Amino acid sequence: MKKIEAIIRQEKIEDLREALEKKGFIGMTITEVRGRGKQKGIKLEWRVGEYTVEFLPKIKLEMVVEESKLNEAIAVIEDVCSTGKIxxxxxxxxxxxxxxxxxxxxxxQKAV
Ligand SMILES: Nc1ncnc2c1ncn2[C@@H]1O[C@H](COP(=O)(O)OP(=O)(O)OP(=O)(O)O)[C@@H](O)[C@H]1O
Ligand SMILES: [Mg+2]
Structure with a gap:
């Protein structure tokens, strides 16, 4: 069995849940998280000046699947969550x- 941990954009979670359910992936856990990647945070222009948000809100989805279903699950996540943007x-x-x-x-496997 494999665990998928996907860190995704918040606005994608409903579409992703629906797409996963259509393919028979039902059990999962989601958490609201904050994180940063290569670009670190973001710089915002504010009246008082510029400030940086070091961690951005994201959703973490955790899902355990049989190994034979792993690629199918990854394909669904890629399909819904890859916009091609950073x-x-x-x-x-x-x-x-x-x-x-x-x-x-x-x-x-019977327990997944
Ligand atoms: N190496 C890592 N380890 C753990 N979590 C990570 C890592 N890289 C990214 N994340 C998580 O993924 C979220 C989104 O990262 P992001 O997609 O910006 O990664 P990136 O490496 O900057 O890629 P891109 O250049 O496409 O933005 C981060 O906010 C963080 O929660
Ligand atoms: Mg990034």
């Missing part, structure tokens, strides 16, 4: 050793 976000993939569904005590 700040689109990133996808991090990692291995998951075990999943336990508490209601049934099932383990592994």
């Amino acid at each position: 700040g689109d976000g990133k996808i991090f993939i990692s291995n998951i050793e075990e999943v336990i569904r508490l209601s049934s005590k099932e383990r592994g």
Whole structure:
């Protein structure tokens, strides 16, 4: 099993949830996060002068999937969230050793 951690633009999360659901990806966790990438934050012109926002609001989506479904899930995220502009976000993939569904005590792929 693999964990997908996608940091995406806030305005994309509803479209992404819908697109993922259409492909059968239901279980997921989202968190409102703040982050920065290569461009650091952004500079804003304000009446009092220029100031920099060091961390920008983003959404983090975490989803654990069977390995055989990984590429399909990534394709959906790319399709919805890549605009080609800076700040689109990133996808991090990692291995998951075990999943336990508490209601049934099932383990592994059955539990995802
Ligand atoms: N190396 C990283 N580790 C952890 N989180 C990151 C990393 N890079 C980016 N992020 C997260 O992703 C968000 C969006 O990053 P962003 O898309 O701006 O990355 P980037 O490297 O600057 O690419 P781009 O040049 O396309 O903007 C950041 O606000 C941060 O939350
Ligand atoms: Mg950036």
